[in-house]
Amino acid sequence: MEKTIFFAPDILSNPELPFEEGQHCVKVLRKKEGDEILITDGKGFFYDATIVQAHPKHCIVNITNTVEPPKGWNFKLQIAFAPTKNIDRIEWFAEKTTEIGIDRLSPILCQHSERKEIKSQRIEKILVSAMKQSQKALLPILDEMQSFSEFIKKDFDGQKYIAHCYPQEKSLLKDIYKKEENALILIGPEGDFSEKEVEEALKHGFKAISLGESRLRTETAALVACHTVHVLNQ
Template identity: 35%
Template sequence: MHLFYQPNKNLYELDEEETRHSSKVLRLNSGDIIHVTDGKGLLQKCVLNMHKNKAGYEVIGSEMIPRRSFAVHIAIAPTRKAERNEWMVEKMTEIGVERIDFLITEHTNPETLNRVVNLNRLNRIAAAAMKQSQQFYLPEITVNNKYDSFIRSRQEDVKLIAYVPDQNTVEHVFSKVRKDSSTSLLIGPEGDFSEKEIAFAMENGFSTVSLGPTRLRTETAAIAGCHAINLAQILN
C-alpha cells in the first residue's frame, strides 16, 4: 500500500514533499492507486492524477479505521540533544503511541527545551513514521507541559512513573498494564525526577515501575516503556 498523509480531507492534492516522494522515489504515474489518510482515522483509496509539479487524486473509496481498544501515553522530560528526541518520537510512533508529552521538570531547563524540541519538526517526523508503519492515527504531541499541572490533569486508567528507589525493587511496567485500558507512563530526565516530583506523582495516583535491570538513557527508556505497554496489551 502506498500511503500518503493529507490532513485536509477536502483538498484532494498531495503537498510538495509528498508529491516529490510519489514521483521521484516511488515513480508513480497518473492512474496509479494510492491511499491517503488524514491522521485521524480516515483512509481513502484514490486514483493519482499527476500534472506537472502537482499530484492530485480522485477518491474512489473511503473508510474510518477505528481506534485501538487501548491507548499509550508517554510523558517525558526531553534529552539535551534534538536528534535523540526526534529519534524517540519516530520509534514510538512506529511501535504505537497515542500521545507524547514533553515535560518541564526540576531538572529541565525551559530554554534548553525550546532549543531541542521543535514541535513542527516532530509532527513531520511522526507523520512519516505513521505512514511507514501503515497506521492511520497521528499521535498528539505537546510541549512545555508544567509538571505539577500535567500530573493533576491525567485521567488514564493506569498511571505509572518509571522509578526504582535505591536498594528496592518494584514491578516491571509489563505487569501493571490492564487489558484494553489507557496507560500513562512518565519518563524522567537525565538525573531523574526529584524526590518531591516522585512523591507528588504518587500522591496523584501514579505507581512506580521498573523498565528492567539496566540503567537506560532517557530516550531508550521511553521506547522500552512504549514497547512494553503495547506488548502487554497483546499478550495479557
C-alpha cells in the same frame, strides 16, 4: 507489495496533496494522471484515490474508497517524557514508538531537565514518516512542552505511572499493568525526577514503577515502557 502512503491531513476538504507529498508523488515516483495511490489523513483512515492532475505543485486526486483499518491496539497509550539535551535521541524515540504504536507524546519540563524547549515541527515530520513507513493510519498527537507540575494535574482516563530510580517501594510495570488498560507513563530526564516531583505525582494518582534492574537512558526507558505495554496486550 506495500503501497507508498501519502499524508494529507485535510484530504476530505481539499483533494490536493500537500506540496512535499505532491512533489514526491509526481517528480520522484513519476505518478501520472489515472494512477491509483493510497492516502491517509493521520486520523485513522486510508483513502484509495486516483490522480486527476499530476502536477508537481498541484497534485489533485479523486477519492474512490475509504477504509478504516483496525488501529492495531485496543487501548490508549500516552508517554510524557523530559527531552534530552541531544535531540537526536528523542527523535529516535518518537520514530520507534510510532512504529510500535502510541497515541500521544507529551514533552514535560522537569526540575532536572537538560533541554527547555523542542522544535515540534521537526518531530512532527518524523512522526509522519514513521507512520507511513509502518503502514499506519493514525498519527500520534505531539503536545507542546508543559511543566511537570501542570501536566500531572490533568485528567487521564486510565492508569497513571511514574518510572523513577529512587530506592522506594514500586512495582514492575509488567506486574502492575492490566491488559487493555489505558496508560499514561511518565519518564524523567537523565538526572531522574526530583524526589519532590515523585511525591507530587503520587499525590495526583500516579503509581511508582520500575522498568527492570538496568539503569536506562530517557529515550530507552520510554521505548521499553511502550513496548512492554504492547507485549502485555498480546
